[in-house]
Amino acid sequence: MTEKTFIAGFGGQGVISLGQMWVYCAMKEGLIVSFFPFYGAEKRGGIARASVIVSEEEIASPIVAKADTVVIMSQDSVEIAEEKCAQGGTILLNSSLVKTDPNRPDAKILHIPCNEIAEKIGDGRIANMVMMGALSQTTGAVKLDHADEILKTFFPPSKHGLIPMNIKAIEAGKQACLSCE
Amino acid sequence: MSKEIRLMKGNEAIGEAAIRAGCASYFGYPITPQNELTAYMAANMLPAGRIFIQAESEVSAINMVYGAAATGVRAMTSSSSPGISLKQEGISYLCGADLPAVVVNVARAGPGLGGITPAQGDYFQSTRGGGHGDYHTIVLAPKGVQEAADLTFEAFELSDKYKIPVLVLADGLIGQMMESVVLPDPVDMAALPRKPWAVGHQARDKRGVNHVSSMNLDPATLEKANLKREAHYDMVKKELCRYEEMQVEDADLVIVAYGTSARVSMSAVQAGRAKGLKIGLFRPITLWPFPYERIAALAEKEGRKFLSVEMSMGQMVEDVRLAVNGRAPVAHYGRTGGMIHNEEEVLAAAERMLNA
Amino acid sequence: MELLYGHPKSLVSIQSKYCPGCGHGVIHRLITEVIDEMGLQERSIITNPVGCSIWAEYYFDFDSVQPAHGRTPAAATGIKRNLKDHLVICYQGDGDLAAIGTAEIIHAANRGEKFTTIFVNNAIYGMTGGQMAPTTLVGQYATTSPRGRDPGEAGMGYPIKVCELLSSLGGTRYLARGAVNNPVNIKKTKKMIRTAFEAQMRGEGFTMVEILSQCPTNWKLSPPESIDWLEKNMIPFYPLGEIKNTLSTAAAPAGAGN
Numbered sequence: 001m002t003e004k005t006f007i008a009g010f011g012g013q014g015v016i017s018l019g020q021m022w023v024y025c026a027m028k029e030g031l032i033v034s035f036f037p038f039y040g041a042e043k044r045g046g047i048a049r050a051s052v053i054v055s056e057e058e059i060a061s062p063i064v065a066k067a068d069t070v071v072i073m074s075q076d077s078v079e080i081a082e083e084k085c086a087q088g089g090t091i092l093l094n095s096s097l098v099k100t101d102p103n104r105p106d107a108k109i110l111h112i113p114c115n116e117i118a119e120k121i122g123d124g125r126i127a128n129m130v131m132m133g134a135l136s137q138t139t140g141a142v143k144l145d146h147a148d149e150i151l152k153t154f155f156p157p158s159k160h161g162l163i164p165m166n167i168k169a170i171e172a173g174k175q176a177c178l179s180c181e
Numbered sequence: 182m183s184k185e186i187r188l189m190k191g192n193e194a195i196g197e198a199a200i201r202a203g204c205a206s207y208f209g210y211p212i213t214p215q216n217e218l219t220a221y222m223a224a225n226m227l228p229a230g231r232i233f234i235q236a237e238s239e240v241s242a243i244n245m246v247y248g249a250a251a252t253g254v255r256a257m258t259s260s261s262s263p264g265i266s267l268k269q270e271g272i273s274y275l276c277g278a279d280l281p282a283v284v285v286n287v288a289r290a291g292p293g294l295g296g297i298t299p300a301q302g303d304y305f306q307s308t309r310g311g312g313h314g315d316y317h318t319i320v321l322a323p324k325g326v327q328e329a330a331d332l333t334f335e336a337f338e339l340s341d342k343y344k345i346p347v348l349v350l351a352d353g354l355i356g357q358m359m360e361s362v363v364l365p366d367p368v369d370m371a372a373l374p375r376k377p378w379a380v381g382h383q384a385r386d387k388r389g390v391n392h393v394s395s396m397n398l399d400p401a402t403l404e405k406a407n408l409k410r411e412a413h414y415d416m417v418k419k420e421l422c423r424y425e426e427m428q429v430e431d432a433d434l435v436i437v438a439y440g441t442s443a444r445v446s447m448s449a450v451q452a453g454r455a456k457g458l459k460i461g462l463f464r465p466i467t468l469w470p471f472p473y474e475r476i477a478a479l480a481e482k483e484g485r486k487f488l489s490v491e492m493s494m495g496q497m498v499e500d501v502r503l504a505v506n507g508r509a510p511v512a513h514y515g516r517t518g519g520m521i522h523n524e525e526e527v528l529a530a531a532e533r534m535l536n537a
Numbered sequence: 538m539e540l541l542y543g544h545p546k547s548l549v550s551i552q553s554k555y556c557p558g559c560g561h562g563v564i565h566r567l568i569t570e571v572i573d574e575m576g577l578q579e580r581s582i583i584t585n586p587v588g589c590s591i592w593a594e595y596y597f598d599f600d601s602v603q604p605a606h607g608r609t610p611a612a613a614t615g616i617k618r619n620l621k622d623h624l625v626i627c628y629q630g631d632g633d634l635a636a637i638g639t640a641e642i643i644h645a646a647n648r649g650e651k652f653t654t655i656f657v658n659n660a661i662y663g664m665t666g667g668q669m670a671p672t673t674l675v676g677q678y679a680t681t682s683p684r685g686r687d688p689g690e691a692g693m694g695y696p697i698k699v700c701e702l703l704s705s706l707g708g709t710r711y712l713a714r715g716a717v718n719n720p721v722n723i724k725k726t727k728k729m730i731r732t733a734f735e736a737q738m739r740g741e742g743f744t745m746v747e748i749l750s751q752c753p754t755n756w757k758l759s760p761p762e763s764i765d766w767l768e769k770n771m772i773p774f775y776p777l778g779e780i781k782n783t784l785s786t787a788a789a790p791a792g793a794g795n
Contacts, residue, residue, distance in 0.1 A: 020188070027186060032361065059360075060445075060450075062354070062358055062444060063354075236611070241641055247602075248604065248613060390599055390600055394594060396603050
């Protein structure tokens with residue numbers, strides 16, 4: 001199993017931390033991982049993107065040329081991200097902020113209203129965790145069944161209070177993905 | 182007990198590996214894309230009672246390394262391409278004085294100020310000496326975070342063993358990328374062998390006076406010193422050449438690539454093999470000494486071609502040509518300016534060459 | 538019978554390469570006398586710069602390190618930080634310190650590096666054959682200022698007063714200027730060196746002794762003339778004495794405590 005993911009969104013949406021947490025959880029589940037962030041030359045307001053690979057085998061190129069799954073967190077990253085999707089791959093859209101579908105009739109497109117779900121849980125900033133749940137659900141690459149234990153080693157103790165809310169977001173993301181599949 | 186697996190950025194893994202290797206002094210100057218390394222050393226060297234200085238320039242940092250290395254401790258600096266250019270005078274002095282030291286280059290795109298994204302345009306500078314005079318540094322080229330940590334750790338051992346500065350040539354991708362890494366066990370610094378040539382502690386070591394210098398104004402003695410160093414280099418060439426091969430045995434086309442380019446080329450080889458193409462990968466791990474002999478042996482196979490894949494306009498390809506010595510076709514493929522080729526582009530280049 | 542005066546133990550007894558009348562020899566002697574008096578021969582390290590004093594390793598009978606031109610304070614930083622209980626002497630000429638190595642000296646001084654710089658100012662480049670130094674006086678002749686240093690039309694800049702330049706930096710604790718053109722000045726200079734070395738061994742901060750020194754060969758003067766020239770031309774521009782002293786041993790400034 002090798003799951004290559006390309007994630008894009010605007011700076012501040014937690015694209016980088018989504019990618020990092022995804023590979024961290026994958027590593028804790030025994031997979032080999034790589035995470036390569038890329039910021040546009042424009043440091044502020046630019047599009048943040050990351051090449052993320054989790055695999056049972058040694059990872060060759062850490063650069064995702066064709067992604068099994070593309071995650072699009074914002075409208076302005078659609079253009080950059082849509083072409084990264086492999087033929088017949090999956091595109092996860094944050095439908096709270098992305099209003100037009102990518103021009104990829106071959107791809108399976110799943111609409112996850114990440115910001116709305118996150119706000120319902122209590123904090124719009126965990127929209128990226130909602131998306132991580134959806135990514136887990138649709139790919140099955142990283143199970144996130146014991147995410148609470150894993151996040152305890154990811155976050156410093158001072159932030160452990162935030163873990164229950166993150167877990168709620170992940171679970172809600174999984175559910176949202178199930179219901180649109 | 183199984184070892185802890187950690188998720189780390191290449192820059193941080195290099196820093197931690199250096200600390201575990203017993204690096205007593207680190208001197209650096211900020212430059213992207215290696216800033217996490219300097220910050221990691223600042224955060225971790227001082228609390229451990231070791232020496233960290235943010236120098237006023239790369240020039241100053243390498244000369245602080247020179248002074249520290251002269252006292253016999255393990256010393257290191259790091260930078261990225263333009264900063265490494267500035268360090269070349271100091272590296273030449275280190276070589277002239279036969280001092281061990283570790284220099285890390287998290288390379289970016291040039292020439293000039295260039296850009297901040299990954300590139301491999303520093304191959305000539307790294308393998309041809311870079312500064313003035315007859316000398317070499319050992320050059321190690323990691324392909325990912327794990328190897329960046331392992332080779333940085335080993336760089337200190339090799340540098341002490343051979344009394345030659347070791348350059349770890351990474352690039353912006355390896356520095357910025359996160360991968361899982363198992364770190365080497367820390368060395369016991371107190372147990373490291375004393376260096377009888379170092380300055381300081383004269384009374385403790387009950388020795389005569391030591392002078393650390395690269396100066397030799399008499400041409401006859403300087404020639405002798407250079408010849409002696411050259412003989413030493415010959416020994417290192419015999420002992421140290423290191424490389425990795427992937428599916429080269431039956432390959433009609435051998436891709437030669439190091440570092441990030443090798444990782445991308447691995448994917449291209451996998452994709453090519455899936456299409457039934459006989460392609461393989463030869464990855465030099467030591468860029469100096471360069472594995473000329475092994476490539477020459479690979480060139481013996483009838484009809485085999487070589488493609489040097491580099492994030493540059495073609496620099497290592499000259500070494501591949503030297504190794505092949507006219508016995509097989511050699512070409513170069515690569516992107517430059519901080520653009521990184523993907524496996525589809527590399528595979529397309531390989532197919533073009535196979536069909537040519 | 539008590540020996541009152543002899544050859545310093547730390548100074549190798551060979552004939553030096555220095556020209557007749559050159560100040561380096563006297564300065565070497567002062568340094569080694571102080572080292573002997575302090576019993577530090579086996580705990581001293583000198584960095585010998587690019588310039589006439591590049592052969593310092595032949596003369597000083599203790600460890601030495603020879604760094605790149607101008608990088609002497611950076612190398613001395615690397616040495617002293619690792620050998621805190623050693624006496625580290627950063628020996629620099631005016632080209633090494635005040636031209637090519639300006640960044641290094643300013644930042645080493647500002648960090649309060651705990652070595653002592655011996656700054657030999659002879660207002661000319663000696664080893665390369667009499668070129669203009671940053672400390673060359675206005676109007677002074679050099680091969681690269683053949684009609685005299687001209688800060689105006691020719692844009693050759695002004696002589697740099699290094700002690701005064703460094704005195705504003707927080708890391709500097711002792712900055713003094715001496716000269717070796719006559720016995721009185723030599724005695725005073727030795728005292729400055731002793732003060733600086735003692736402060737270093739107490740770990741107090743950056744210390745430097747600037748020493749005005751003769752270069753008869755490149756000044757195109759006889760040794761006696763050069764002694765006179767230094768007195769009449771250099772000292773009026775580069776005043777002797779302590780330019781800054783904030784050491785724990787410093788006398789309270791006049792009027793303090795009132």
